[in-house]
Amino acid sequence: MQADTDILRIILGGRFRLELSSGADVTPTSAKAQGLLALLASAPGHERTRLWLQEKLWSDRAREQAAASLRQELRNLRIGLGDNKKILIQNRMVISLDTEFCGIEDDLSPGQEFLEGIDIRDAAFNDWLTAERHHRHLVEATGGAARLANVPGTAAASGLIRPDPAYPGRVPAGLLRRAIVFETFAKPGDPLHVLETAFVSFTALGLSETMSVDVFQGRTPSTPPDAIQINVQSFLTGPDKTGMKVSAEDGARHQLIWSGIETVPNFGAVPVDHPDILRLSNQLIEALADALLLKTEGIPDYMDASLMGRMALRKIFSMQAEQLDEADKLLETAFELDPRGIFAAWRAQLRVIQHVERFDDDADRLIAEAEDHCYTALEVEPSNSMVLAAVAKSRLVLNDNVMACHELATKSVALNPSNPFAWDILSTAKLYAGDHEKAHALAFKAQQLGVRSPHSFWWDMGRCVTAALTGRAEEALRLAEVSHALSPHFRPPLRYLTALYAAQGQMEKAIYVARKLKQLEPDFSLERMAQDAKYPVSPLRKSGLLDKERLSDISGDENVT
Structure with missing residues (x-):
């Protein structure tokens, strides 16, 4: 840290101020400059990407205009700061504050408001400000979990708030955690003990990749009494078969949340990585996420980054345009509460879906935004399998970079072999590299893990x-039918069903699904599917199953063209 005479104080409590060590007020007069400094000062690590700042301060402008406005504001701010401009560090992607030359004070005195009176006419900034104030009020109101825990109907009373061990008595905003304790039954030295501990490891890894939870192996005096308890018990059902039973119960009420059981062949070794065992782990993770979501219902003003992320994921996979927009807002807020790479990665994945599903025609903007989210995700969580899988998908679909996709997907699988998203994107990488049989084998594995x-x-x-x-046309047709049945708004199955039914001469069915597709995709036409090389059915073209003549035969149907 430099001498006090060199240091500026950025004060966020009460009226926003920028003061010299002497007490002189050097606050910029520009509201946007004040907002820019406040956004950086309150950010994790005191840095944000340029795109994130543009979205908060110039959300009503086109990307190019917003970028130009940010550059101009930075120039003006550096001029106004004079010799103190060294507090700003910037490159092509990121802007940050150098805390060697500035101090940040964000504590609130009694009666003070965070950024009191700041007036920036941008809805995105004001949404951010409201969220920030909410979380500071939450921390102030609790004075720690102990005081809030006695208030009926609050998050702490429901066992969802736990004090930050680094700051006893304080609840960090957005990091409201839940404890999960695993109990195994096989004794050390028993081969079944290896299976049970491997299952715990896979499940704990999957949980940590997407949620902020505290995981315990066995109950100890320090284990929270309200922790969700997971019982993992394996058993032999014969000389060559092993079973596993898993149950989850609410620690506070001893209420069963979920249970599952699988029996798998041994093949001469403990089946620690059998797909059925890995699938059981994934089922448990989904059940725990659902249980935690239900636990928060009815709690006033409850906001938790992990659960927001789970809600956003459900909205993303609804495959509906308006739900994707809502998911993006949830993920944005989740990242502000808890700056994890997984939230940025899902925002990149969301833009891939918007592009492929043709919900947004501004490809340049989607690519730029996805690139920004990928950069953030990899910077924050470079060893998260889910992050790598989502970034790999973006690299392939939006950047057409098969090599980068393959490298990221391979690492994703190595980090978490129970992650179906990892196997799915590795399959896609093999597909685009021309190794179709290997791609099919990997796609089968992904499907089995996520069935x-x-x-x-x-x-x-x-x-x-x-x-x-x-060349497995019947299998492709059956899978497209199943996919459509499970997700009626998902367009790719309808595209494939249209072509596959037509190729088999089932023209009535082809017309029927083509009409359903047109309801979701108003500019769809059979002529476009048959002739437009950019229409998203390129694997069908390569397979020879896109029969242009048969599609042309039914293209005159007035409800399809």
């Missing part, structure tokens, strides 16, 4: 594509 997931239609469709490319 009981709420998003199973996604992996059904992935296997449908590889089946089509490997």
Whole structure:
């Protein structure tokens, strides 16, 4: 830290101020400059990407205009700061504050408001400000979990708030955690103990990749009494078969939340990585997420980043344009509460879906935004399998970079072999690299791991594509039908069903699904599917299953063209 005479104080409590060590007020007169400094000062690590800042201060402008406005505001701010401009560090992607030359004070005195009186006419900034004030009020109101825990109907009373161990008595905003304790039954040295501990490891990894939870192996005096308890018990059902039973119960009420059981062959070794065991782990993770979501219902003003992320994921996979917009807002807020890479990665994945599903025609903006979110996600969580899978998808679809996709997908699988998203994107990478049979085998694995997931239609469709490319037309047709049945708003199954029914001569069915597709995609036409090389059915073209003549035969139907 430099000498006091060199240091500016950025004061966020009460009226926003920028003061010299002498007490002289050097606050910029520009409201946007004040907002820019406040956004940086309150950010994790005191840095934000340029795109994030543009979205908060110039959300009503086109991307190019917003970028130009940010550059101009930075120039004016640096001029106004004079010799103190060294507090600003900037490059092409990120802007940050150098805390060697500035101090940040964000504590609130009694009666003070965070950024009191700041007036920036931008809805996105004001939404951010409201959220920030809410979380500061939450921390102030609790004085720690102990005081809030006695107030009926609050998050703490429901066992959802836990004090930050680094700051006893204080609840960090947005990091309201829940404890989960695993109990295993096989004794050390027993091969079944290896299976049970491996299951715990896979599940704990999957939970940590998407949620902020405290995981315990066995109850100890320090284990919270309200922790959700997971019982993992394996058993032999014969000389060559092993079973596993898993149950989850609410620690406070001893109420059963979920249970599942699987029996798998041994093949001469403990089946720690058998797809059925890994799938059981994924089912448990989904059940725990649902239980935590239900736990928050009816709690006033409850906001938690992890659960927002789960809600956003459900909205993303609804495959509906308006739901995607809502998911993006949830993920944005989640990242502000808890700056995890997974939230940025899902925002990139969301833009891939918007592009592929043709919900947004501004490809340049989607690519730029996805690139920004990928950069953030990899910077924050470079070893998160879910992050790598989402970034790999973006690199392939939006950047046409097969090599980068393959490298990221390979690492994603290595980090978490129970992640169906990882196997799915590795399958897609193999597909685009021309290794169709390998792609199909990997798509099958992804589908098996996610078969009981709420998003199973996604992996059904992935296997449908590889089946089509490997000449398995009947299999592709069946998988497209299943995918459509599970997700009626998902357009790819309807595209494939239209072409596959037509290729088989089932013209009435082809017309029927084409009409359904047109309801979701108003500019769809059979002529476009048959002739437009940019229409998103390229694997069908390569497979030879896109019969242009038969599509042309039914293209005159007045309700399809």
